[in-house]
Amino acid sequence: MSIRERLSGNEAAATAMKQINPDVVAAFPITPSTEIPQYFSTFVANGAVDTEFVAVESEHSAMSACIGAEAAGARAMTATSANGLSLMWEMIYIASSLRLPIVLSLVNRAVSGPLNIHNDHSDAMGVRDSGWIMLFSENNQEAYDNTLMAHRIAENEKVMLPLMVCQDGFITSHSIENIELVEDDKVKEFVGEYHPKHYLLNQDEPIAVGPLDVQSYLFEHKAQQAEAMKNAKQVILDVAKDFEKMTGRKYGLFEEYKMDDAEVAIVCMNSTAGTTKAVVNKLREQGKKVGLLKLRVFRPFPVDEVAEALSHLKAVAILDKADSLNAAGGALFEDVTSAMYVNKKQVPAVNYIYGIGGRDTRADEIEKVYNDLFEIVKTGEVKNPYRYLGLRKEAED
Amino acid sequence: MTNIDSNTPMEKMTMGGNIYEAGNAREFKTGDWRSVRPVFLSEKCKQCGLCFAVCPDDAIPVGCDQKRGDFNYDYCKGCGVCAKTCPFGAIEMKEEE
Numbered sequence: 001m002s003i004r005e006r007l008s009g010n011e012a013a014a015t016a017m018k019q020i021n022p023d024v025v026a027a028f029p030i031t032p033s034t035e036i037p038q039y040f041s042t043f044v045a046n047g048a049v050d051t052e053f054v055a056v057e058s059e060h061s062a063m064s065a066c067i068g069a070e071a072a073g074a075r076a077m078t079a080t081s082a083n084g085l086s087l088m089w090e091m092i093y094i095a096s097s098l099r100l101p102i103v104l105s106l107v108n109r110a111v112s113g114p115l116n117i118h119n120d121h122s123d124a125m126g127v128r129d130s131g132w133i134m135l136f137s138e139n140n141q142e143a144y145d146n147t148l149m150a151h152r153i154a155e156n157e158k159v160m161l162p163l164m165v166c167q168d169g170f171i172t173s174h175s176i177e178n179i180e181l182v183e184d185d186k187v188k189e190f191v192g193e194y195h196p197k198h199y200l201l202n203q204d205e206p207i208a209v210g211p212l213d214v215q216s217y218l219f220e221h222k223a224q225q226a227e228a229m230k231n232a233k234q235v236i237l238d239v240a241k242d243f244e245k246m247t248g249r250k251y252g253l254f255e256e257y258k259m260d261d262a263e264v265a266i267v268c269m270n271s272t273a274g275t276t277k278a279v280v281n282k283l284r285e286q287g288k289k290v291g292l293l294k295l296r297v298f299r300p301f302p303v304d305e306v307a308e309a310l311s312h313l314k315a316v317a318i319l320d321k322a323d324s325l326n327a328a329g330g331a332l333f334e335d336v337t338s339a340m341y342v343n344k345k346q347v348p349a350v351n352y353i354y355g356i357g358g359r360d361t362r363a364d365e366i367e368k369v370y371n372d373l374f375e376i377v378k379t380g381e382v383k384n385p386y387r388y389l390g391l392r393k394e395a396e397d
Numbered sequence: 398m399t400n401i402d403s404n405t406p407m408e409k410m411t412m413g414g415n416i417y418e419a420g421n422a423r424e425f426k427t428g429d430w431r432s433v434r435p436v437f438l439s440e441k442c443k444q445c446g447l448c449f450a451v452c453p454d455d456a457i458p459v460g461c462d463q464k465r466g467d468f469n470y471d472y473c474k475g476c477g478v479c480a481k482t483c484p485f486g487a488i489e490m491k492e493e494e
Binding site for chain 2: 097098099160198205206207208209210211213216217220221223224227
């Protein structure tokens with residue numbers, strides 16, 4: 001029997017970490033993820049876990065300590081947000097290139113400046129090309145479930161890549177929701193022990209990690225990372241299948257909500273999917289054929305699957321909670337549209353930058369997006385594919 | 398572990414460039430960095446033992462008889478420290494062709 005609880009998103013992430021009981025947690029507090037290491041240090045103090053908790057002096061050191069621990073052969077975890085991730089940035093690339101399956105709980109927050117501690121996805125988008133697997137979570141349950149699945153994916157022999165589980169700062173991290181927890185012993189069995197093939201503390205095999213990688217080698221090592229990222233897609237699905245057997249909760253690369261007969265749809269990630277589902281339900285009652293594609297796996301990007309899932313639409317809106325400031329559109333928009341282009345799926349597409357710096361995105365705004373999409377279907381024209389949602393502005397777009 | 402060099406395909410390379418064998422510097426021949434080469438003039442050599450001690454790369458082999466032999470050009474990078482050190486002019490530096 002699963003355990004019914006009510007937890008905040010941060011509590012859910014920390015509880016998953018407690019049940020995983022990793023060898024090392026090295027973390028530095030930063031809003032809104034502060035509670036994760038805070039709760040976890042309580043578990044350490046109470047003896048609920050036997051993890052070595054390293055109270056480091058910065059996020060750069062947090063990721064460095066995780067890298068050292070993983071290279072030594074341990075299982076290491078951390079948590080951060082926004083500028084904390086920015087400070088880790090150098091080590092983020094080193095973790096993935098040294099193929100160390102560290103698991104990070106990223107509670108999404110705007111990267112300053114000007115200074116803002118609230119939710120958007122600019123922190124995650126900043127590391128989207130760093131070679132980390134990136135899972136997004138609509139609610140606390142998904143943040144918990146994704147964390148339980150993380151090590152099985154990251155540590156798979158064909159993958160060996162670090163993984164971050166994203167959730168929306170404050171919106172889910174600080175909201176208490178009903179949640180179903182898996183029993184400790186079941187989690188232990190599901191996650192399993194970590195036995196890396198090669199590690200620094202193996203006295204029978206002295207190895208060197210992270211040597212100089214000159215012109216003759218780095219290209220091939222990067223291609224190996226790319227190959228591992230491609231492999232991750234199937235592994236993510238396999239692990240989800242096992243997870244479903246244990247919990248009954250089904251996960252894929254993305255969730256298709258009322259997409260079968262949808263004429264127009266929204267693509268988005270994290271908590272906005274919850275708001276969008278409510279709007280979809282409302283519009284469906286009015287007989288409007290609307291749908292939602294909620295992306296769970298952002299890296300590896302499910303290029304062919306997303307293109308196929310959207311191919312029958314008459315118009316699609318991609319919602320980005322971070323602006324790429326490239327005068328072209330957000331990162332998710334670029335990925336989705338290029339996925340469709342290479343798969344020869346021609347659907348009118350429009351991008352909305354929304355919710356920047358924690359700006360609330362309300363149901364009526366999501367409804368406006370669907371109305372805009374129907375307008376695009378009617379006129380067959382996308383006047384401006386790069387738009388803002390909920391922005392104060394004198395002139396109309 | 399098999400040798401990895403600039404002809405090794407990506408499938409045969411180790412993950413992250415990890416090196417799974419200790420003491421493998423021997424496999425990495427650095428002699429092709431050299432632009433000037435030391436030439437050993439054995440008739441002038443008094444076997445004083447100053448040169449091999451200053452070689453940064455162990456490129457002057459010394460036998461069990463405590464006598465030095467000719468240079469190991471697989472590893473000598475042509476720095477010339479040995480030629481400067483030799484009091485007897487038994488090492489001459491010559492341009493590589």
